[in-house]
Amino acid sequence: MDSPGALEVLAIRTGMDHKLSSLAKSQAWARELHRVFCMQGGDTDVSYAKNSEASACAISLSKPLLAEAIRSMKLFEGEASLRIADLGCATGANTVSTVEFVVHKLRERYEAECTRVPEFEAFFADLPSNDFNSLFQLLLPSFDVKKRPYFVAGVPGSFYGRLFPAGKLHLAVSLNSLHWLSRIPEAVLDRQSPAWNNGRVWIDGAKQEVVDAYAAQSEEDLDNFLLCRQSEIVEGGVLFLLMAGRPSLQRPENQLNDEDTRAKHPFTIIDQAWSDLVDEGSLHEEARDMFNIPAYMRSIEEVKRAFGKCKGFEIKSIEYLKLIEHSKRKQEDCLRDPVSYGRAKANLVQSGLRPLIEAHLGLTFTEKLFKRFERRVSEDISLLHKICFYGLIVVSAIRK
Numbered sequence: 001m002d003s004p005g006a007l008e009v010l011a012i013r014t015g016m017d018h019k020l021s022s023l024a025k026s027q028a029w030a031r032e033l034h035r036v037f038c039m040q041g042g043d044t045d046v047s048y049a050k051n052s053e054a055s056a057c058a059i060s061l062s063k064p065l066l067a068e069a070i071r072s073m074k075l076f077e078g079e080a081s082l083r084i085a086d087l088g089c090a091t092g093a094n095t096v097s098t099v100e101f102v103v104h105k106l107r108e109r110y111e112a113e114c115t116r117v118p119e120f121e122a123f124f125a126d127l128p129s130n131d132f133n134s135l136f137q138l139l140l141p142s143f144d145v146k147k148r149p150y151f152v153a154g155v156p157g158s159f160y161g162r163l164f165p166a167g168k169l170h171l172a173v174s175l176n177s178l179h180w181l182s183r184i185p186e187a188v189l190d191r192q193s194p195a196w197n198n199g200r201v202w203i204d205g206a207k208q209e210v211v212d213a214y215a216a217q218s219e220e221d222l223d224n225f226l227l228c229r230q231s232e233i234v235e236g237g238v239l240f241l242l243m244a245g246r247p248s249l250q251r252p253e254n255q256l257n258d259e260d261t262r263a264k265h266p267f268t269i270i271d272q273a274w275s276d277l278v279d280e281g282s283l284h285e286e287a288r289d290m291f292n293i294p295a296y297m298r299s300i301e302e303v304k305r306a307f308g309k310c311k312g313f314e315i316k317s318i319e320y321l322k323l324i325e326h327s328k329r330k331q332e333d334c335l336r337d338p339v340s341y342g343r344a345k346a347n348l349v350q351s352g353l354r355p356l357i358e359a360h361l362g363l364t365f366t367e368k369l370f371k372r373f374e375r376r377v378s379e380d381i382s383l384l385h386k387i388c389f390y391g392l393i394v395v396s397a398i399r400k
Helices: 004-022 051-073 093-113 133-141 208-232 257-266 268-279 285-289 298-309 328-336 338-361 363-379
Strands: 080-087 118-124 151-156 169-174 235-244 314-322 389-399
Touching: 004 285, 051 093, 051 118, 051 133, 051 169, 051 208, 051 235, 051 389, 080 093, 093 133, 093 169, 093 285, 118 133, 118 285, 133 151, 133 257, 133 314, 169 208, 235 298, 257 328, 268 285, 268 363, 298 314, 298 389
Parallel strands: 080 118, 080 169, 118 151, 169 235
Antiparallel strands: 235 389, 314 389
């Protein structure tokens, strides 16, 4: 047991009391996520670039559907260039490989079916806080268009708003991004509201008022996303989406697939780690209660309903897929070395949540939180015997 000593607890509580006296100011990030929210940049052990294997597997699982969308899309023979956007691109090799896959498949079709192959423009779009520098560093070795046959631009901004002029894009993809919300619902941050999410840091298993607030925010966000893409994508263009999701007809309060997945999911464990620090007196409970993970796993029905309201797209395919956390062999490796597994799992969750948590808690408490997360995973051997699945929704749609 590494409980803090009396003087340390006093210092921590004094510091937290000072923090809590200006909670309204400290929560500016929660109401303006676009200012601080991003995947962890750089190339350290906790960076997204070094912890995006699960995302790569999800993208790989969806690529046959993306290839089919490209095979069936309209060809724009009169265009001098085709414009492709990766919305919520983050950084790392996944982003580059996806765009290269799209360009390659499009080029194949134009070479086989047309007399002229257009040039290609690729727009990498994400929030201004995204590490665009690291992303563009990946492209440096092949900035010669003869070696990398597409032109590149970065577009900072939220995909819940307009990013491009009307009729600009021929194909837009958003991979592993749309389950992140534009903001945390106001009611969830209001201590006087029935939706005040006290005692936890995310939605799964929360009371109905919290679930309803998140569901409403998710609906508003997806509606805005589709209306913006309706304006930006040309008639006959393709919109391809891959997002975390939940099975058909599964209620929103059950964000995850099953009990094993719930027990092993990173969001569940970070919730528990946060409670550990509160219970031992290292962290004031209100500091936990004012933090909420801005994620929502939609169902296929919710996605279909948003497309139905938008009316600007025809869904060509929509599927729910399940991605297993890791292979049986890798699970056996984890059982042999649970300490390394705990560290790897902590690095994974830091790659997605550390910027938000550090904006809320500061460096010292963020380090404490992830150390506790790592210890929980390493010491609970029963977790290593469980199988965790990530639910995915894949949508291919044509602009009417």
